Amino acid sequence: MVRVADGKIRRMTSTPGFWVRPRVSPDGRLIAYAGFQAGDENYLPRELRVLDVATGRERILLSDLADDAQDLFWDPSGHGIYFTMNHAGRTDLFHVTLDGKLTQLTEGMHRLRIQSMTRNGRAAGVITAPDVTRNVVMVRISRRKKATITQLTDLNRDILAGVELGRIREFWADSTEGARIQGWMITPPGYDPDKRYPMLLSIHGGPWSMYGVDFNFIFQAWAARGYVVVYSNPRGSTGYGPDFAMAINGRYPGKRDFADLMAAVDRAIALGPIDRNRLFVTGCSGGGVLTSWVVSHTDRFKAAAALCPVEEWIAFAGRTDIVAWAHRMFRKPFWEDPSDWIAHSPLLHVGKVRTPTLLMTGDRDLRTPLGEAESFYAALKMRGIPTRLIVMRREWHGTTSRPSNLLRTILYLDDWFARFDPARGPDKAKEKHADAHGHGR
Secondary structure: OEOOOOOOEOOOOOOOEEEEEEEEOOOOOEEEEEEEEOOOOOOOOOEEEEEEOOOOOEEEEEOOOOOOOEEEEEOOOOOEEEEEEEEOOEEEEEEEEOOOOEEEOOOOOOEEEEEEEOOOOEEEEEEEEOOEEEEEEEEEEOOOOOEEEEEOOOOOHHHHOOOOOOEEEEEEEEOHHHOEEEEEEEEOOOOOOOOOEEEEEEEOOOOOOOOOOOOOHHHHHHHHOOOEEEEEEOOOOOOOOHHHHHHHOOOOOOHHHHHHHHHHHHHHHHHOOEEEEEEEEEEEOHHHHHHHHHHOOOOOOOEEEEEOOOOOHHHHHHHOOOHHHHOOOOOOOOOOOOHHHHHOOHHHHHHHOOOOEEEEEEOOOOOOOHHHHHHHHHHHHHHOOOEEEEEEOOOOOOOOOOHHHHHHHHHHHHHHHHHOOOOOOHHHHHHHHHHHOOOOO
16 A cells, blocks of 8 residues: 555555455455465465455455456445456356355356446446457346346447357366366357368467357357367366366376367267368467477377467576466476476477477567477478468467457468368369369369
8 A cells, every 4th residue: 555645655465475456445444355375386276355454454255266356346335345257158246245155146158347336236347248249238236136237339230230150059078087177169150960060179378267158259250161169178277266277287288188178179079060080279378388289199180270389398487578487387496307397398299299280479479489389390390290380470479469460360270271171171272263263173
């Protein structure tokens, strides 16, 4: 806290940790805040706390949360706190009393964030759903802690008018060690259950993050190009509690997340008309890490695209912009014991890769520098594995911050996959070109 009169700073929290989103109660006596206690691992259990301003006493209201408590607001009485939280692919509004009683106020296939709240129980925020782009909503909260959501805007209505979107289907897959993995599949517009479609597995980054039921332009673009898009939350994802998220601490990438991703693929194939001979995989950042890991541990995919990946942890730790985070990846520093650092580096498994793999990274990327992709690309070239390296201009971490680069990413990847798609390979492309010009058969 900073005293305005003289600029004197007073430390409020005494528990070491990463504490964020402070909110002062209506009477000024308490501060609500969220975060996690200090530790040696990169993911630690999330908490919601209150602090007595006068005494400095800290109290945990909620621990072992599914994910971070976000959008904190005190209720008008000062007897409880509203917050949003990711859980199982959704984001909803919750309320907790000062004695720790938790109530979920909203429910549905949506992602809801709150930006402001009035004293009479009305909130303004933004919502998204599988077929709803981000739109402004008003949330009315009754005295009995029931919430009603009213959508106020219909942004992109003109753009989406007459456009058939891919349909989303949720599923759960059984993985190793009794893990249950949540996933989704989007089928192409005009879906025909009697046809067989290529499948694109998309892997999220983080790795401590969560895929969900929000509108996803890129996934819809892939579906419109004829892919069944499959995405899931393997162990390490947030939204399912600390045990699930911490299951990959010190072992990422590895057996658990790989098993979970393959379980999701197997379940999607069992549910939908997917051609087993036309499977593809991609991901960015943490998803790029796992894409490289996947192709070094299975040959089931016809082609892959690893975007902004980490390929070798020891070199990465010294040249990324998150040095402290990187040096906590494994339990022992590499100068004491490099075995885990080596065992979990995709580059050290590149000798097993037989899948054609494209690498793509932004030329300004400080998080997963270009050298990571270059090292994997060079090794594949040396081994004679089909590969390509694309440096996306004017991009930092990721390849889609500029609309033109977003579209380029989709087209580059689709072209790469088509080259190794049995139904769309170079010969098929030549035939299609010839037919279009009145030549050929």
